[in-house]
Each structure stands twice: as structure tokens, then as C-alpha cells.
Amino acid sequence: MIVHAREKWAGRVVLVVLMLVTILPFVSLFVTALHEPGTYPRGLEWPETPHWGNFVLAFQSANMPALLASSFLIELGVVPIAVLIATLAGFALGHLKPWGSGAVFIFFLLGLTLPFEGIITPLYFQVRELGLLNTRWAIILPLIGLFMPFAVTWMRAHFVTMPQDLSEAARVDGATTWQLFWRIHVPLSVPAISSLAILLFLWTWNQFLLAIVLVNDPEKRTMAGALGAFQGRYGTDIPLLCAGSLLILTPTLIIFLIFQRQFVSALMQGSLKG
Template sequence: MSAAIPYRQQLAGRAVLVIVMLVTVLPLLSLLSTALQPQGSVPTGLSWPAHPHWHNFADAWTSANMLALLRSSLVVVLGVVPLSVLIATMAAYGITQLRIVGGRALFALFLLGLTIPVEAAMVPLYLELRDLGLLNTRWALILPLIGLYMPFSVFWMRAHFLNLPAELSEAADIDGASKGQAFRHIHVPLAVPAISSLALLLFLWTWNQFLLAIVLIDDPTKRTMAGALGAFQGAHSNNIVLVCAGSLMIIAPAVVVFLFLQRHFVKALLQSAAK
């Protein structure tokens, strides 16, 4: 009987995984099958076309000006992710390892930021960016996103630094290393899995940013790819096939980056669980 219980649990776990996989994959398969249908048709259900129209992806690429959107998204991502990771890592290091004065109060403010929904900040954020003359520029996305990501980013990196043994910093002090040298040569290399996983999360959130992009930027070519999808869908509302093809091309880079960095992401999660 005791041997049957683990087997049943294992079977139940596999069944749950299969269900989750199907729930995740089926919408993507539906998008793909729809994107390969003849343009102007209205596909229903999940059915693979007898003659796939692969040229729909080329048409969507041209119609949506995907190359300009790809450049715009890369500019926003490269402006947001590295700065957010750097600032959050340094802030978390200062709060946990340097024991700065008021560190706990500062961290409490970051926790408070986690409770504030983005929608609640949209109107004051819009007015502030308008007064600064940054509306309809990529800075209208980069600067707010860095600020909005800080609470979670500091919380994430703080969890890593809290799990490091105090002996590491003590050994660095004994060897005569400065705080900056200990940070660069000891703590940052040990934090690579946490930093990589945080960068992956911030990349996915930035790449898929929709609300700020459509509210703060009028020019679709200056938005992220996900933000420009709204304008593309509006322009081709009667061509669901083309919209699905464009949606898949927007999703593809995020999937590729996740597959490339998933090893670091899983490693960071396993380290947190083990500690």
C-alpha cells in the first residue's frame, strides 16, 4: 500500500503537468493554425489548413512595420533592464550587507510599492511626463518602467543576499578588500543566477508592456511590439489571420530569450528553495 501511494502521487503530478501543458500550448497552436489560413477567412476552432499560407507572416511583417517595432522594443528593453538590474542589485546589497542607516525603512517603502497597482499611477504619471515634455518619446516608457520595477527587483535581489553567509563579507574585510571590491568580485559573481532570472523577468515584462505604451506614446513605431499590436489590430480588425500572424511574431523573441536563459532562472529558483 505504501508503494502505491507515491505512484499515485507521481501519476497525479504528471496528469497536472499534462493539463498545464495543454492549456499553455493549445492557444499557441490555435494562433498558428489561424495565421496559416487564407487571408479574409474567418477560421473557427483548431484545424490545420490543407495549404498553409506561410506568406501571411511576411505580409504581417511588412504591414506592421515589424523591423521598426523590433528596434524600438530593443531600445526600450536595453534602456530598462540593465539599469533596473544594476540599481536593484546595488540597493539590495546596501540594505542587506552594508546595513545602511534606515535600510529597513527603505525596504518597507519598496514593499509598499508592491501593493500599488500600475493603473492607480497612470494619471499622475501622464501629467508629470507631460510637464517634463517626455510624452510620445521612448523615455516615457524607460523612466517609469525602471521606477515601477524597483520594488519587485529589490525584493528579489534582497532575498538572494540575505541567504549569503556573513563569513563571505568578513573574509573579504580581513583580506583588505573594500566594500566595492567585495561587491564586484565576490557578491555579484555569486548572484549571477538571481541577476539572470531577474533580467529575464524584466525583459518579458518590458517586451510585453502594453498599457504604458498605448497611454504615453501616440506613435506606434516608438512603442514596444506588444504596445503596437493594438494599433495593428485596429488597422486590420477585419483580417484576423494577419493579426494572428503578427501576434506570433511578437511572441517569438520572448520565447527565444526565455529558452536561452531558462537554465539560470531554474537554478535561481532551486537555490532559493534549497536555502
């Protein structure tokens, strides 16, 4: 019992330390954002007069309403399509398992090793040939393709654990493959699908590289991509830059806090089945 109690407290201490290490950068950003514009704050020193107006100034200077609208349009173009394709492919590879599904799955696994930075140059020329440069499609279409390896692997890992007896019983009752997918497996896959949607939402929102390379107009980029233009304008104004960064991070934090139960539920479901 004593050893068990020690392990329990040791685990809690480690979690607290990790939590502090994770939170510390955000605390530093917040404290720095409250300093007088144009100054160079040192450490975590709380300013004598907090400048809350920095957030308003950063919001107005970066034209945040336009950036929010652009980001949500890109999200609507990426997340639903990517989740739909990944769910269909994951169901086929993980549950139906047609001939050659193993080779296709290996192909998707190889895609997980492909870094965005390694394909940005050929992707630029391809998007240019399609006439999509400086449009939101230049971000939407590549992201759907680049997200597929992870998304399909995620959904396959879920469907491969679904019992075959359930499908066989539905087949006996006369269910078609589409009915089997839509009426039985999709309702049972809501935690996995919602968690994937959350991850893709966060990754799309924070996409920086594709946005600054393929789109010149900051108002057609994602929020994170627009930070590059904001940094170019206020790169020497550290408080305003920190305020802008926090404004960009806030929506992703809100989304995660709202849907954290679904995300944890999917992870727990996968671990229990595994």
C-alpha cells in the same frame, strides 16, 4: 511504495494537463494565422491550404524591423539600469543592513501593490510636463521606477541568504565595501541577476499600456504596444492579427528558451537556501 508511485504518476498527469492548457492558446493562434486573410476560422480546424504568407504580410504591414529596433532600444534603456540599481539596493538592504533598512524594505513591498493602471493618469501629466511624451524616454524612465519594487525585493531575497562569514573574512583581508560587492558578491549572484534581467526583459517587451498611452508613434513603442496600431488597421482580419501576435511573441520565447537554465538555477538556488 505503491502510494509513492501513485503520487508520482498523479503529479505527472497534473503537469501534462497544465502543459496542454498552457500550449493550447498558442496552437490556436498558430492554426488561425494559417487561414485565408479576411476569414473567420472556427476552433482548431486546420485550413485546407495553409497561408504561410500571412506571416510575411504581417511582418511587412506592421513594419516589424522598425519595431524590433525600437523595442531593443527600450530594452537597453530599461534592463541594464534597472538591474544595476536593484543589485546595489538589494545588496545594501539584504547584506549590509544599514539603519532604517527595514523601513525602506517595507516601502518597496508597498510598491509591489501599486498597479500600472492606477498611476497611468498622473504619470501621463508628469511625463507631459517633462516634455517626454511621444519619445522612448516616456517608456524607459517610468518602467525603471515601476520595476524597482519587485527588482529590489528579488535581489534583497538573494543577498539576505549570503553568509556573513564570507564578508567578514574579506573584511579581515582588507576589502572595502565596493570590493566586497563587486569582487565577491556579484560573481556569486550571477544566477539571481541573470534571472532578474530575463524577467525585466520579458516584461518590458510585453509592455502595452504605457506604450499606447504615452507614445503616439507606433515605431517608438515596444512590439506589444505597436500591436495596438496593427489591431486598429487589421482588427477585423483575424488570421493576420494572429500572425502579428505570434511574431511579437517569438522573440520573448527565444530569449526564455536560451536562458531557461539560468532562470531555473536561480529559483532552485533560492529554494535550497530558503
